[in-house]
Amino acid sequence: MNALMIKGLIFAAVLIGATVAVVSSMNIDLSDPINMITMIGAVAIAGLSVGVSIKYINQMKTDTATGELVDHNWDGIGEYKNELPSGWAFSFLGTLIWAIWYMLAGYPVNAFSQIGQYNEEVLAHQEKFEAKHKNADAATLQQMGESIFLVQCAPCHGETGDGLSGKAQDFATRESKEQILDVIANGSNQLKYPMGAMPGGMASGADAEAIADYIVGGMKGEAPASYGVCAGCHGADGAGNGGTAPNIADYDDVLVHNVLENGKKGVIGIMPSFKGRFTPVQEKALTTYLHSLEN
Ligand code: HEC
Ligand code: HEC
Numbered sequence: 001m002n003a004l005m006i007k008g009l010i011f012a013a014v015l016i017g018a019t020v021a022v023v024s025s026m027n028i029d030l031s032d033p034i035n036m037i038t039m040i041g042a043v044a045i046a047g048l049s050v051g052v053s054i055k056y057i058n059q060m061k062t063d064t065a066t067g068e069l070v071d072h073n074w075d076g077i078g079e080y081k082n083e084l085p086s087g088w089a090f091s092f093l094g095t096l097i098w099a100i101w102y103m104l105a106g107y108p109v110n111a112f113s114q115i116g117q118y119n120e121e122v123l124a125h126q127e128k129f130e131a132k133h134k135n136a137d138a139a140t141l142q143q144m145g146e147s148i149f150l151v152q153c154a155p156c157h158g159e160t161g162d163g164l165s166g167k168a169q170d171f172a173t174r175e176s177k178e179q180i181l182d183v184i185a186n187g188s189n190q191l192k193y194p195m196g197a198m199p200g201g202m203a204s205g206a207d208a209e210a211i212a213d214y215i216v217g218g219m220k221g222e223a224p225a226s227y228g229v230c231a232g233c234h235g236a237d238g239a240g241n242g243g244t245a246p247n248i249a250d251y252d253d254v255l256v257h258n259v260l261e262n263g264k265k266g267v268i269g270i271m272p273s274f275k276g277r278f279t280p281v282q283e284k285a286l287t288t289y290l291h292s293l294e295n
Contacts, residue, residue: 008054015046126279133281138288141281145289148282152274161293168268171293173216174249180212182267190265191258195233195245202229219249251294256287 019042023030030036069078133140150159156168163170170176175183185208187200203211207226214224219238223231230248235241238249247255260283263273278286 004054004057008050012046012050015050016043019043019046130279130281136281136285141285141288142292144282145285145287148278148286149289152277153286156271161290163268166268168271171251171290173218173294174251175215177212177216179267180215180248181208184208184211190262191246191255192262193240193243193245193254193258195241198233198245215248251287251290253284253287256290257283260286 019039023039028035030039065080067080067082070081072079133144136144149157149161153161156164157171158164158168161171183198183200184203185200187198187202189197203226207224210224211227211230214221214227215238223236233241233245234248235245238247240247240252240254243252243254246258259271260274260278262275264271
C-alpha cells in the first residue's frame with residue numbers, strides 16, 4: 001500500500017465520519033428506509049470519490065503521452081494532433097438535431113405552459129365533478145352548498161346567513177323593504193336579465209310603500225292595485241316570467257347565477273362578482289342552501 005492510498009483511506013474515513021456525525025446530530029431516524037438508503041448513498045459517494053481520485057492521481061504520475069506533435073510549439077510547449085473523440089462528436093450532432101426539433105416541434109409549435117396544464121387539469125376535474133353530481137339529491141346539494149357558503153359567503157353574509165346586522169343580504173327574506181323601495185325609485189341595471197334594465201320611478205309614495213310591504217310579506221293575499229305595473233315583467237306571482245326578469249319572491253337558480261356572475265351593488269353595499277368560480281352544480285348547491293335559510 002503506497003502513501004497515496006493511505007492518505008486516501010484517511011480522507012474517506014474523515015468524510016464518512018463527518019457524514020455520520022452530522023446525521024446523528026440531526027436526530028435522523030435511520031429505521032426509515034428512505035433515510036437509510038440516503039445514508040448508504042452518502043457513504044458510497046465518499047468512497048467512490050476517493051477511489052476515483054486515487055486512480056487518476058496515480059495515472060497522472062505514471063502515464064507518458066504518445067502521438068504526433070503539431071509542427072508549431074509555444075515557448076517549448078507542444079500540442080498533440082488529437083482525433084476528435086467520437087463520443088464528443090456524436091453528442092454535438094445530437095444537440096444540433098435536438099435544437100432543431102425543439103425549435104420546430106418541441107416548443108413554439110406545441111407550446112407547453114404550466115398554467116395551461118393547470119387549467120386543463122382543473123377543467124378535467126370539474127367535468128368529473130359535474131358528471132359525478134349531475135343527479136345529486138337535495139341532501140347532498142344542501143351539504144355541498146353549506147360548505148361552500150361557510151367558506152366563500154359567510155365572511156360577509158354571516159355563518160347563519162343573517163347578513164351580519166345589515167352589512168350584507170339577510171337570507172331570511174328575499175329582499176328588505178328598504179332594498180325594494182330603492183329599486184323602485186332608482187331602477188336596476190346590473191344583473192343582465194334578458195328583459196334588460198329596470199327603469200326607476202315606476203311608483204312612488206304610498207303606492208311604492210304598499211308594493212314593498214306586499215313583496216316583503218311574501219306576496220300573500222291580494223296584491224295592491226299598484227303592483228300591476230310590476231307584474232308585467234316580474235309576473236303576478238313575482239317569479240320573474242321564466243327567468244326573463246328577477247324572481248322577487250324567492251331565491252331561484254337564475255337569480256343566484258346572475259348575482260354570482262355579475263356581483264351586485266345595492267343599497268346595502270357591494271357584493272363582488274364570483275364569475276367563473278363555481279360550476280353549475282355548485283351554484284345549484286348554493287341556491288338549495290339559500291332556500292333552506294329562507295323563512
Ligand atoms: C320593464 C320590466 C320591469 C318592470 C315593469 C319592473 N321591473 Fe323590477 N326588474 C326588472 C329587471 C329586468 C330587473 C333586473 C335589472 C338588472 O339587471 O339589474 C329588475 C329588478 C328588480 C328588483 C331587484 C331584484 C334583485 O334581486 O336585485 C326588484 C326588487 C324589482 N325589480 C322590483 C320591481 C317592482 C316592485 C316593480 C313595480 C314597481 C318592478 N320591479 C317593475 C324588470 C322590471
Ligand atoms: C364581500 C362581501 C360579500 C361576499 C363574500 C358575498 N356577498 Fe352576497 N351580498 C353582499 C352584499 C353587500 C349584498 C347586498 C347587495 C345589495 O343589494 O345591496 C349581497 C347580496 C347577495 C344576494 C342577494 C342578491 C339580490 O339580488 O337579492 C345573494 C343571492 C348573495 N349575496 C349570494 C352570495 C353568495 C352565494 C355568496 C358566496 C358565494 C356571497 N353572496 C358572497 C356581499 C357579499
